Amino acid sequence: MPLLEVANLKKAFITPDGSEHLVVNIGRFALLEKTQAALQGESGSGKTTFLHLVAGILKPDSGSIRLAGEELAGLNEAARDRVRATTIGYIFQTFNLLQGYTCLENVLLGMSFGPGPNRAAARELLKRVGLEGRLDHYPRQLSTGQQQRVAVARALANRPKLVLADEPTGNLDHRNARESLALIREACQEHGAALLLVSHDREVLAQFSDVQQFDSINQGATAEVGT
Amino acid sequence: MTLWLLIYKSLRQHALSTSVTAFSIALAGGLLMSVWSVKEQSQATFTGVNAGYDAVLGARGSKLQLVLNAIFHLEASPGNLAWSDFEDVRKNPNVELAVPLAVGDNFRGYRLVGTALDFFERSEYAPGKHFAVKPGGRMFDATLREAVVGSFAARKLGLKPGDEFHPFHGLIFDEKNQHSETYLVVGVLEPSNTPTDRVIWIPLAGIQRMSGHDPKAATDVSAVLVKLRAGSAIAGFQMDMMYNKQGNRLTFAWPIGRVMAELFDKIGWFDRVLALISYLVALVATASILASIYNSMNERRREIAILRALGAHRTTILSSIVLEAAAISALGMLVGFVIYFAIVSGVAAVMRTQTGVVIDPFKFKPVMLWAPAALIALGGLAGIVPALKAYRTDVAENLTPIS
Numbered sequence: 001m002p003l004l005e006v007a008n009l010k011k012a013f014i015t016p017d018g019s020e021h022l023v024v025n026i027g028r029f030a031l032l033e034k035t036q037a038a039l040q041g042e043s044g045s046g047k048t049t050f051l052h053l054v055a056g057i058l059k060p061d062s063g064s065i066r067l068a069g070e071e072l073a074g075l076n077e078a079a080r081d082r083v084r085a086t087t088i089g090y091i092f093q094t095f096n097l098l099q100g101y102t103c104l105e106n107v108l109l110g111m112s113f114g115p116g117p118n119r120a121a122a123r124e125l126l127k128r129v130g131l132e133g134r135l136d137h138y139p140r141q142l143s144t145g146q147q148q149r150v151a152v153a154r155a156l157a158n159r160p161k162l163v164l165a166d167e168p169t170g171n172l173d174h175r176n177a178r179e180s181l182a183l184i185r186e187a188c189q190e191h192g193a194a195l196l197l198v199s200h201d202r203e204v205l206a207q208f209s210d211v212q213q214f215d216s217i218n219q220g221a222t223a224e225v226g227t
Numbered sequence: 228m229t230l231w232l233l234i235y236k237s238l239r240q241h242a243l244s245t246s247v248t249a250f251s252i253a254l255a256g257g258l259l260m261s262v263w264s265v266k267e268q269s270q271a272t273f274t275g276v277n278a279g280y281d282a283v284l285g286a287r288g289s290k291l292q293l294v295l296n297a298i299f300h301l302e303a304s305p306g307n308l309a310w311s312d313f314e315d316v317r318k319n320p321n322v323e324l325a326v327p328l329a330v331g332d333n334f335r336g337y338r339l340v341g342t343a344l345d346f347f348e349r350s351e352y353a354p355g356k357h358f359a360v361k362p363g364g365r366m367f368d369a370t371l372r373e374a375v376v377g378s379f380a381a382r383k384l385g386l387k388p389g390d391e392f393h394p395f396h397g398l399i400f401d402e403k404n405q406h407s408e409t410y411l412v413v414g415v416l417e418p419s420n421t422p423t424d425r426v427i428w429i430p431l432a433g434i435q436r437m438s439g440h441d442p443k444a445a446t447d448v449s450a451v452l453v454k455l456r457a458g459s460a461i462a463g464f465q466m467d468m469m470y471n472k473q474g475n476r477l478t479f480a481w482p483i484g485r486v487m488a489e490l491f492d493k494i495g496w497f498d499r500v501l502a503l504i505s506y507l508v509a510l511v512a513t514a515s516i517l518a519s520i521y522n523s524m525n526e527r528r529r530e531i532a533i534l535r536a537l538g539a540h541r542t543t544i545l546s547s548i549v550l551e552a553a554a555i556s557a558l559g560m561l562v563g564f565v566i567y568f569a570i571v572s573g574v575a576a577v578m579r580t581q582t583g584v585v586i587d588p589f590k591f592k593p594v595m596l597w598a599p600a601a602l603i604a605l606g607g608l609a610g611i612v613p614a615l616k617a618y619r620t621d622v623a624e625n626l627t628p629i630s
Contacts, residue, residue, distance in 0.1 A: 097533075098533055
């Protein structure tokens with residue numbers, strides 16, 4: 001049974017000239033548990049909007065998003081927040097660390113709205129990503145590669161079933177990108193989390209056996225990955 | 228725990244605006260509590276101080292002036308009354324105790340008041356409390372040029388038993404008006420926290436017969452303190468009628484507390500103006516919380532979006548902003564208590580020097596509870612507007628550019 005099942009998903013935005021622009025239009029998309037898949041697409045293709053829909057940040061205009069057996073599309077915002085806090089980890093291109101919080105506090109916040117803060121587990125996660133000596137450092141005191149490592153630790157803090165990674169290496173140099181990607185994949189595997197990564201970077205995509213063209217599934221096509 | 232961490236971090240991240248707005252709350256709270264406490268305590272003290280007497284009999288004039296002169300040792304005497312008037316009131320069957328007072332001289336600005344030993348031996352300045360001389364001193368001999376000094380005056384003038392001084396004529400100190408008589412200090416009174424502490428007490432005859440005073444007035448007194456017999460409640464009305472309505476030579480200021488209460492009624496507008504200013508400062512301070520948090524919302528949008536992406540509910544964000552505003556008020560009120568104690572201590576020192584009346588900055592007053600509670604609640608209310616803005620923050624829009 002797929003961890004994530006998307007069917008007939010549509011999301012449109014109103015443009016400044018008042019017309020409706022359909023950004024997401026997916027016939028069927030599925031991702032199995034504990035698998036890793038990548039979506040390839042150019043900037044502006046709707047990948048981030050799709051991830052926001054899957055994360056419950058945005059509500060679809062129509063269609064179904066079934067995550068771990070729960071239908072997201074029918075849930076109210078508070079319930080979607082709960083699902084996001086307990087089931088999903090999110091890694092952003094720009095890391096999105098909270099600048100006023102230490103590494104440890106950033107990871108603790110990743111737990112706070114879900115299972116609850118656990119300092120020992122947060123320390124362990126930071127140790128796993130090689131930052132055991134940077135627990136009390138603030139993001140500005142870290143390199144970009146280290147910041148992304150904190151973001152990875154935070155994404156795994158709530159023991160998610162699904163990790164969404166939106167261009168996670170887009171702000172990193174080649175070496176850091178390679179290391180970060182390897183870390184994300186290993187950490188997800190260790191934690192039993194499925195990984196859905198979107199990117200336009202061919203070097204990144206080359207690391208995945210399951211790569212779908214986002215443009216093709218975003219035109220009503222069907223895709224099942226991780227099988 | 229998470230909520231408090233969010234609030235703590237936000238306060239730290241906006242430390243400057245937090246400090247400025249908290250200080251404005253501190254000023255408002257400190258001012259409000261000070262105005263209220265000084266008003267209540269001074270009113271209670273001034274209307275409660277009567278040196279154990281019910282009324283003051285004096286020359287025809289203002290009751291307030293009479294009370295201020297005879298009880299608080301402020302103001303000039305409205306005039307003298309004859310010894311026979313004192314004798315009449317002393318013999319009145321409704322009067323338990325009548326004590327004559329004579330004023331007209333000072334020593335370096337501190338009043339000399341002539342009185343009878345009854346004032347010390349039979350008066351109760353508070354229920355069950357009599358005036359007492361500190362160890363090493365004694366009460367003056369009514370036939371000699373001796374003085375007993377109130378504790379505050381003794382401290383300020385540096386007088387102690389064995390010291391001698393020459394009084395000065397008049398109630399205001401003027402070096403050119405020194406009397407030739409020499410008075411010996413024989414005792415210092417224990418503090419009573421009443422206006423008595425600011426006075427140098429000498430025998431009645433000392434004032435009456437001081438060189439330079441009119442010999443024709445040598446038996447006159449400035450006022451008579453009157454204590455009515457217990458249970459003769461109607462006596463006050465009768466004497467009020469007799470002296471104030473039927474007579475036209477003398478004034479009977481009774482009851483003392485009501486005379487002072489009338490003064491506070493007359494100057495009540497001043498309290499109300501001060502209270503109004505405090506309320507306005509509180510409103511401005513509250514508005515400053517609203518403005519400072521609201522203005523920071525733009526820079527906070529990304530942070531709010533990140534928190535929401537981590538699973539924080541809208542209500543968590545709303546609560547954190549409202550509580551942050553309330554926390555700024557609460558921090559302000561902590562400093563507000565320091566400001567309160569500073570203001571009231573200053574006022575108390577001035578009041579004690581000028582009137583002898585003592586107010587206690589550390590005395591608990593209900594305003595110390597309701598003013599902080601009201602300002603913290605107002606702070607929380609001020610947080611609602613920016614909190615609603617935070618509540619409506621679009622997560623997707625502020626999280627990352629749509630690709």
